[in-house]
Amino acid sequence: MGTDIAGGVEIRPHGPGSPWLLADVSLDALPRHYDAFGLLFGVQNYAGFEPVAPGRGLPEDASPDLLGLQLVDSEHGHTWVAWTQLARIDWSVQASRVDDRIHEYKLTSEGPRFVGKSGHHGRAWRAVAGEHADPKGSSYPEGTEWRADDRMWRVERLLQGDVLRVDPQLRALFDAMRNLAERHGDNNVRLVVWFDS
Structure with missing residues (x-):
């Protein structure tokens, strides 16, 4: 809810x-x-x-x-x-710190296209980040990225x-x-x- x-x-x-x-x-x-x-x-x-x-x-x-x-x-x-x-x-x-939600992008020929952000990611993110990786964005330095196939996950700070x-x-x-x-x-x-x- x-x-x-x-x-x-x-x-x-x-x-x-x-x-x-x-x-x-x-x-x-x-x-x-x-x-x-x-x-x-x-x-x-x-x-x-x-x-x-x-x-x-x-x-x-x-x-x-x-x-x-x-x-x-x-x-x-x-x-x-x-x-x-x-x-x-x-x-x-x-913002005073990075977003707790990791931002997800679809990689396209025109560049990354924002998909959404979440504190929980599926198997694709876990496959590159590790099974025990913390899904909380503020656990990583700003700019940390993971890529798999046509997806990119990134730790970002919002304006x-x-x-x-x-x-x-x-x-x-x-x-x-x-x-x-x-x-x-x-x-x-x-x-x-x-x-x-």
Whole structure:
């Protein structure tokens, strides 16, 4: 079972001191994207990012409509992040360590084509890495590679910008929050989330 995100975007249309209201911005389209969860909130942080807003809990002044979105007892990792913090993310910064998931590529005539990343690999990787090799990427120096036939596995470090490059839904959420901040002020927009595993 994986980890999913839920929550909402809140705004203060009348500025500081006024109540927060749930904005009409759905998180339903956000995929299960552990790199984003790790970078923003420190949840499933396999990539080793320094999280922006980990473990803050629910805001004391959360809107009743937002609180009404909580549905299941298995929710955890409640936290929030202000638009001002999201707007300051330096997307060129590298993670503090290599990704725990080893990246897999298919070798083609046009060059390596990214297939995916995982903490567990099949027999092909074990055949070249060794039966007792540790499948955790952070057990190896950055750049370590294994090759077999038309496959390559590589230990890599992510940039924070990699999160947005592969997640158009997150970019769309940030765009919606930016638009709200232009209308209501940067300090009057925040993202409140929790997770279900």
